[in-house]
Structure formats: C-alpha cells, structure tokens
Amino acid sequence: MADLNTSASKRNTWQKDAVRHALGEATGFVSAQQLHLVLRNHGSTIGLATVYRALADLASAGDADVLNSNDGELIYRACATGHHHHLICRSCGATVEIDASKVENWADAVAAEHGFTETSHTIEIFGTCSACHS
Amino acid sequence: MADLNTSASKRNTWQKDAVRHALGEATGFVSAQQLHLVLRNHGSTIGLATVYRALADLASAGDADVLNSNDGELIYRACATGHHHHLICRSCGATVEIDASKVENWADAVAAEHGFTETSHTIEIFGTCSACHS
DNA sequence: ACACTAATGAGAATCATTGTCAATAAACCA
DNA sequence: TGGTTTATTGACAATGATTCTCATTAGTGT
Ligand SMILES: [Zn+2]
Ligand SMILES: [Zn+2]
Ligand SMILES: [Zn+2]
Ligand SMILES: [Zn+2]
Numbered sequence: 589m590a591d592l593n594t595s596a597s598k599r600n601t602w603q604k605d606a607v608r609h610a611l612g613e614a615t616g617f618v619s620a621q622q623l624h625l626v627l628r629n630h631g632s633t634i635g636l637a638t639v640y641r642a643l644a645d646l647a648s649a650g651d652a653d654v655l656n657s658n659d660g661e662l663i664y665r666a667c668a669t670g671h672h673h674h675l676i677c678r679s680c681g682a683t684v685e686i687d688a689s690k691v692e693n694w695a696d697a698v699a700a701e702h703g704f705t706e707t708s709h710t711i712e713i714f715g716t717c718s719a720c721h722s
Numbered sequence: 723m724a725d726l727n728t729s730a731s732k733r734n735t736w737q738k739d740a741v742r743h744a745l746g747e748a749t750g751f752v753s754a755q756q757l758h759l760v761l762r763n764h765g766s767t768i769g770l771a772t773v774y775r776a777l778a779d780l781a782s783a784g785d786a787d788v789l790n791s792n793d794g795e796l797i798y799r800a801c802a803t804g805h806h807h808h809l810i811c812r813s814c815g816a817t818v819e820i821d822a823s824k825v826e827n828w829a830d831a832v833a834a835e836h837g838f839t840e841t842s843h844t845i846e847i848f849g850t851c852s853a854c855h856s
Numbered sequence: 857a858c859a860c861t862a863a864t865g866a867g868a869a870t871c872a873t874t875g876t877c878a879a880t881a882a883a884c885c886a
Numbered sequence: 887t888g889g890t891t892t893a894t895t896g897a898c899a900a901t902g903a904t905t906c907t908c909a910t911t912a913g914t915g916t
Pocket of ligand 2: 673
C-alpha cells in the first residue's frame, strides 16, 4: 500500500522506523505523547516533535488511522488495510475494524444528491462492549 | 425539546439566553471564541468562560450540535430537530442536515452484532459544494 | 427583604500541538 | 571513499483552545 517511499524527496531515518514499529506494537489507539513516552522508556532518544511529524506522515500516507479522542487529543493506530471504520468500546477502548461498503455508497450518494464532489466522511460507532457490562 | 429547565437546580441567566440566541443567529458552525467575539461586538460583557460553559450545556442538552473542526477546535450549531447528521462543504462551510435512518439502523446492527450496547455514533460527510467548483 | 448557593468573569494555569533554527545525517555524485 | 546538498531532527519557545480558581454577583424560594 501507499508508495515505497523511493525516489521521492523523503529520507529514511531510524526515527521514522521507530515510530512505525512502536505504533505497530501498540494495542488500540495511542497518542503522540504516549508513543513518545514508550519510545523513551525503551531507551530511544527520539524527540517529541519528531514523533508528531512521523505520525502525521503515516496518517497522510494512509498507514495509520487517526481520530480525536473525546478530550481533544489526536490518537493514532497502525492500519494495514484500506479505508474502513471503527467500533469502539467507550470504557475499555477495545476496537473492532468494520467494513462499511453499504454506508460508503450511501455517503457518496447523499453527497452527490446535493451536488457535492470530492467527498470524504467520518464514521465511528461507540458503545459498551460485552466484557464491560458492569 | 429537552426540558424547560424548571425545578432542576439550574438558574436562568441572561448570559445563557444570549449564547442560545447568538448561536441561533449564526449561520453554520461557530466556535466558542467566535461567538464570544460576536457577543462582545454587540455590546455584551459576557465572559469567555461563560460562553464555553453555556455551549457545553446546550450541547449536552441536545440543543446544539458539536463537532471538531479539522484544526482541533470545537464548533457548535443550533439544532432544533432531533438526532441527525451533516453534509459539509470543505471550502465555504455550507451545511445540509441529512436524515440517515438507514445508516442509523446499520450502525446499531453492527454494534449489536459485536455485542456492544449503549451505542452512539459519529457520522459526517464532507465535500465540495456545487457553488465552490473552482 | 434574606439566606443560600449556582453562576459568572478575569485572569492564571493546562496541555496538546506547532514553529524555530542550529546541528545532524541521509542521499547522491565525483 | 570524501564532499556537497538539503531533508530531518530535537531542544525549546510559542501558540492557542479549553479548563481552573476564586472572589463577587445575582437567581430562587422563603
Ligand atoms: Zn483501522
Ligand atoms: Zn468510509
Ligand atoms: Zn444539526
Ligand atoms: Zn445518527
């Protein structure tokens, strides 16, 4: 997926790999701050700003999902597959990746109906998972 | 909609009315900061923190829609009708309220399928409206 | 009018994210 | 390989939205 990052004027650094790897290890969504902390605790000397930059790159390359947590913080998640959405447990944070082809079509149709082009959308479902029933 | 705010331990102040009214006057989504500025420009002496508090109340009472703009800012919009979603133009900000009963059902079904309860969701469609085609 | 206490507002405090810029090190070439 | 170019890094400052603090104000019911 995405491009192999050759030829382009982008350089490969251990920092980018470190972020990519740490994101892959993480379970669920993590913030840049959390990821930076993890990396530091593992002995890395990577800077916070770099983690932010690397995550932004991964996200815009489609290699990471982004969504804003309820307390105004961007959280990321490694993402191998293409476009999809999430079902997220409000209390434990467990996430399920869901395929929503029906809804994709619906969204595009609605947009087209109103003369909108270059459409995109945000769809997230929240709930309490079976393990979290008090 | 919602309750008339009687009996409850909530007090009626001109500040809350001012925010409610200003939000109603606004076209499209506005941030707390913008609303505060508008109110001040109209001679009000209302404080910024109060605008934040009033908007948060309106939102949690279901009288206002909230969504976070792409630059990490909460924006609000007066909302008389019940639960619904928006089709938003990326460049001019025009919004269309859309009914999404099909998707509502789909979302609930997907959640139930995975054993999730007390579900809610976020669905927003973005695009470029017909008037904004360069 | 009075007491009780929610609500307000000015400013400080938080805190995630972005900008700055000198130093570093990929990528490329001779 | 050694040298050149310049994307990238990282420490720190700066930004900016939102929240907190707390003394003061003003609804509400009596
Ligand atoms: Zn994903
Ligand atoms: Zn989709
Ligand atoms: Zn609405
Ligand atoms: Zn809905």
